[in-house]
Amino acid sequence: MPAGGSAARFLFLWGLVALPACAREPADPVLRFWAFGREGEVVAELVRGFEREHPGVRVRVQQIPWSAAHEKVLTAIVGRATPDLAQMGNTWIPEMAALGALAPVDGPVADSGYFPGILATNIIDDTLFGLPWYVDTRVLFYRKDLLARAGFDSMPTTWDGWRGAMLAIKRNAGPGQYAIFLPTNEWPPQVILGLQQGSPLIDEQGFGAFRGPEFARAFDFLMSLYQDGLAAPVSNNTIANLYQEFARGTFAMYISGPWNLGEFRRRLPADMQDDWGTAPLPGPDGPGVSLAGGSSLVVFRGSKHADLAHQLVAYLARPEQQIRFYRLTGDLPARLEAWNDPALAADAEAVAFRTQLTRVVPTPMVPEWEQATTKIMDFTEAAARGQRTPASALASLDAAVDRLLERRRYLLERRRVAAAP
Amino acid sequence: MRRLRAVLLHLVLLIGVVLAATPLIWMVSASLMRPGEANSSPPPFLPAQPTLEHYRALFTSLSVGRYIVNSLLVSVGGTLGALLIVGLAGYAFAKLRFRGRQPVFRGLLAAMVIPGQVAMLPMFILLRELGLVNTLVGAMIPFLAPVYGIFLVRQYALSIPDDLLQAARLDGATEFQIFRLIVLPGIAPVLATLGVFTFLGAWNDFMWPLIILSDDAKYTLPVALANLTGEHVQDVELMMSGAVVTVLPVFIAFLFLQRYYIQGIMTGSVKG
Amino acid sequence: MTVGGSTAESRAGWAFVTPALALIGIFFVLPVAGAFVLSFTDFDLYSIGGPGNTRFVGLANYRDLLTTPLFWTALRNTLYFVLVGGPLSVAVSLAAALLVNARTVRLKPFFRAAFFAPWVTTLVAVALLWRYIYHPQYGLLNAAIGVFGLGPVDWLGDPAWAMPSIILLSVWKNFGYNMLIFLAGLQAIPEELYEAASLDGAGAWHRFRHVTVPMLGPTLVFVGIVTMITSFQIFSEPYVMTQGGPLKSTTTLMLFMYEEGFRWWRLGFAATIAVVLFLLTLAGTVVQLRFRREAQG
Numbered sequence: 001m002p003a004g005g006s007a008a009r010f011l012f013l014w015g016l017v018a019l020p021a022c023a024r025e026p027a028d029p030v031l032r033f034w035a036f037g038r039e040g041e042v043v044a045e046l047v048r049g050f051e052r053e054h055p056g057v058r059v060r061v062q063q064i065p066w067s068a069a070h071e072k073v074l075t076a077i078v079g080r081a082t083p084d085l086a087q088m089g090n091t092w093i094p095e096m097a098a099l100g101a102l103a104p105v106d107g108p109v110a111d112s113g114y115f116p117g118i119l120a121t122n123i124i125d126d127t128l129f130g131l132p133w134y135v136d137t138r139v140l141f142y143r144k145d146l147l148a149r150a151g152f153d154s155m156p157t158t159w160d161g162w163r164g165a166m167l168a169i170k171r172n173a174g175p176g177q178y179a180i181f182l183p184t185n186e187w188p189p190q191v192i193l194g195l196q197q198g199s200p201l202i203d204e205q206g207f208g209a210f211r212g213p214e215f216a217r218a219f220d221f222l223m224s225l226y227q228d229g230l231a232a233p234v235s236n237n238t239i240a241n242l243y244q245e246f247a248r249g250t251f252a253m254y255i256s257g258p259w260n261l262g263e264f265r266r267r268l269p270a271d272m273q274d275d276w277g278t279a280p281l282p283g284p285d286g287p288g289v290s291l292a293g294g295s296s297l298v299v300f301r302g303s304k305h306a307d308l309a310h311q312l313v314a315y316l317a318r319p320e321q322q323i324r325f326y327r328l329t330g331d332l333p334a335r336l337e338a339w340n341d342p343a344l345a346a347d348a349e350a351v352a353f354r355t356q357l358t359r360v361v362p363t364p365m366v367p368e369w370e371q372a373t374t375k376i377m378d379f380t381e382a383a384a385r386g387q388r389t390p391a392s393a394l395a396s397l398d399a400a401v402d403r404l405l406e407r408r409r410y411l412l413e414r415r416r417v418a419a420a421p
Numbered sequence: 422m423r424r425l426r427a428v429l430l431h432l433v434l435l436i437g438v439v440l441a442a443t444p445l446i447w448m449v450s451a452s453l454m455r456p457g458e459a460n461s462s463p464p465p466f467l468p469a470q471p472t473l474e475h476y477r478a479l480f481t482s483l484s485v486g487r488y489i490v491n492s493l494l495v496s497v498g499g500t501l502g503a504l505l506i507v508g509l510a511g512y513a514f515a516k517l518r519f520r521g522r523q524p525v526f527r528g529l530l531a532a533m534v535i536p537g538q539v540a541m542l543p544m545f546i547l548l549r550e551l552g553l554v555n556t557l558v559g560a561m562i563p564f565l566a567p568v569y570g571i572f573l574v575r576q577y578a579l580s581i582p583d584d585l586l587q588a589a590r591l592d593g594a595t596e597f598q599i600f601r602l603i604v605l606p607g608i609a610p611v612l613a614t615l616g617v618f619t620f621l622g623a624w625n626d627f628m629w630p631l632i633i634l635s636d637d638a639k640y641t642l643p644v645a646l647a648n649l650t651g652e653h654v655q656d657v658e659l660m661m662s663g664a665v666v667t668v669l670p671v672f673i674a675f676l677f678l679q680r681y682y683i684q685g686i687m688t689g690s691v692k693g
Numbered sequence: 694m695t696v697g698g699s700t701a702e703s704r705a706g707w708a709f710v711t712p713a714l715a716l717i718g719i720f721f722v723l724p725v726a727g728a729f730v731l732s733f734t735d736f737d738l739y740s741i742g743g744p745g746n747t748r749f750v751g752l753a754n755y756r757d758l759l760t761t762p763l764f765w766t767a768l769r770n771t772l773y774f775v776l777v778g779g780p781l782s783v784a785v786s787l788a789a790a791l792l793v794n795a796r797t798v799r800l801k802p803f804f805r806a807a808f809f810a811p812w813v814t815t816l817v818a819v820a821l822l823w824r825y826i827y828h829p830q831y832g833l834l835n836a837a838i839g840v841f842g843l844g845p846v847d848w849l850g851d852p853a854w855a856m857p858s859i860i861l862l863s864v865w866k867n868f869g870y871n872m873l874i875f876l877a878g879l880q881a882i883p884e885e886l887y888e889a890a891s892l893d894g895a896g897a898w899h900r901f902r903h904v905t906v907p908m909l910g911p912t913l914v915f916v917g918i919v920t921m922i923t924s925f926q927i928f929s930e931p932y933v934m935t936q937g938g939p940l941k942s943t944t945t946l947m948l949f950m951y952e953e954g955f956r957w958w959r960l961g962f963a964a965t966i967a968v969v970l971f972l973l974t975l976a977g978t979v980v981q982l983r984f985r986r987e988a989q990g
Binding site for chain 3: 423426427430431433434437438440441442443444445447448451459460461462463464466505506507509510512513514517518519520522525529532534535536537538539540541542543544545546547562563565566568571590595596597600621624625627628632642643646647650657660661663664665667668671672675676679682683686687688
Binding site: 070071074075077078095098099100185234235237238367371378381382385387396403407408411 | 735737738739741742743746757761762829847849850852935936938939940941955956957958
């Protein structure tokens, strides 16, 4: 029979090490809140007010970079280790709902306090699964001085005008400088252009529409920008510091979102602040549509503090919190009421977003969308770098997306057969 | 002529050392540079005005201390657990006679061929059912029963004289007492070597903790470092100080315990 | 002979091996078997939402894999790393061992430790370090080769250079380990053999070919197999440095498996990749052993 002091000592030592590893949660409720990117850095300040209103409650914000956010959320769901609430890109909500991971939010499904296109992205099967937190769409950030020097006093509103402006800027530019920064590992530009041409991207039967004429037109336009030297076919990893390069004139335009309002103000030199501006996106024949993006706040099923989590979501949805959030990040409030705030109303660069938000279209609300965007990026990169012709890239993209959607088509078919009498 | 060859040889070796060491030296050097200093062309090799601000930031606002503790817990816990489990098993396969010993051992040898990654996906699902996802214990599990460790200990334990063990049995000692008092001191060297390697492996492990730990309070250093890259990849100096903090403990351990690493590799292979 | 031994000894024997066997059985054998089973199903995210959604699909995943272009890219990239990086790493290790072992070299322990040091470092940390070293404008490497009038090269952004860059990192990091193994092998070669060869008039290269290489035979095979097995599993470097790009030129089989499995949760498909990886490694090992047996004659 095992006996003896040293065995016991050994086990004790190991227990000493292993036990803290299985530490228990403290008695006070701690809300675990996952937030991404810049929002993650900032929201920790905002929740202090909530903690003051609910003494004894602590909110622990975990900040996760966007590049890892999607996989971390899925891993947590599969591993049954989800936080209480999280920020959630609204394009991911269909996926989360399909997994049964989210708790429905109480709130009227038709809430006029929000941009209708944005609220719609949170509704699956007539249930509201998230509350919009901030809205996102993409507009053009550009160097006003470089555009003026090229002979344009404002950003054109048609594709032809836009191309003309870019060519003019390129003529003035030096070697290694471009008109526009279009990194090959971002998907919004090609998707937006496709939406502007009226492509559904993924059709109702669950097949890709990238080979279709609408998307092909958009894709050809995009490729022409690379081919004519107006954009460099590089990934955004190769630019060490985006803001430095914008200030240096390495590129004069960039399609980006509201978070960069705050970043541009912070990171560009003070004497450059008058030289940049924003403009709504040009469309094929006039002002174009953009993405109905943004993040919502969701509560996970299985949260042990569901009530508190819902209350925190409601707290962050209050107009004054929305305004505070805007002031800290430049992210645009989802609550329409918050737009009346003088600071936002006076924000010259935010006007472009306000205008654009009246012309937004959601991306396909299928769970596979996130993975589809990686395919879009892959084939865009291949075509931009000349490894494939645009037509062959689009054909392969459709094949890849069709393959992704195979399970969905199978399950939809099953459901249809089961529902049929 | 002899002289010339010797000088040339040493020169080549010194160039080799420079090539091997320069990246690491730059890593430390960059960690001491002011923000933005390293992002210039050509890159500076030494900091103009060394500063510890990045290390300060790591330990205060970026809570690196917590990650160090997590790494220590996983590494030390995994190592102690492995040594105990492997020590017992290795000795038993060497010296204790029980039915099925040979076939079971041969089965283990066959298992050595299979790469661990094949098991990773189902293991995640398995740990989920056991409630071990997002726990430090879950992070330790791949290290607790290394098959090659059992093999090594068994090799070593074979050389323990049987008469010693028999005499102890005749004196009335239990098997566990024999293990504790005779075998353990006997296999201490191989356990020390195994311990050093297991600690290193657990400390440096990346893929599995990346998968199994979702709560950033539980991140080990490599995972935290990769996470930091997501938001701060532009801040070279900060990232390099994070890299230094990750590498320093095992590097110091290596400097003091060189013997175990080097002897362990060299003798392990000659016997194998 | 394992029969016999008292019942106390027998009981202790089983008691001592049980913890290890239990851990290996539950956390290794079971998952490996699970991986094989998974590869015959279409288990994915939908299955996690509702288990009834899983179908048994037989070899469909394997067929699917063979018609997935990214699989062939990943296979090509992995083989590039295994067949170029592997031998390169072994050659550098052997060269380092030969140099350090030379009779006229002093301060052997210093050189040995200096060459071994990179192996000890955490891979994620040095992958990050080398990401900066490889930077086209601000990196040390381009600055260094610029001194000789070469470059600049976009090491991680150019599809032709990305995998070689990762190979370079891998060789730098790992050559010390195999160097030690070779050192042990070299030191085990009896001096008399070299003396006899010298007496017969053999020069340095001859001695190397006819004494060193044959005597190192088993060591070479061992190092070759181990290096190959670890090379097949390369993951952290592309994950940290290039995310599998540019143009998928550094997507390896492990990275592909990780993405399919832990990013998109297509577990059935990912398990298929894992099984294929295992079979490839096995095949490689058998080939090397067969080659060795034939070389022995």
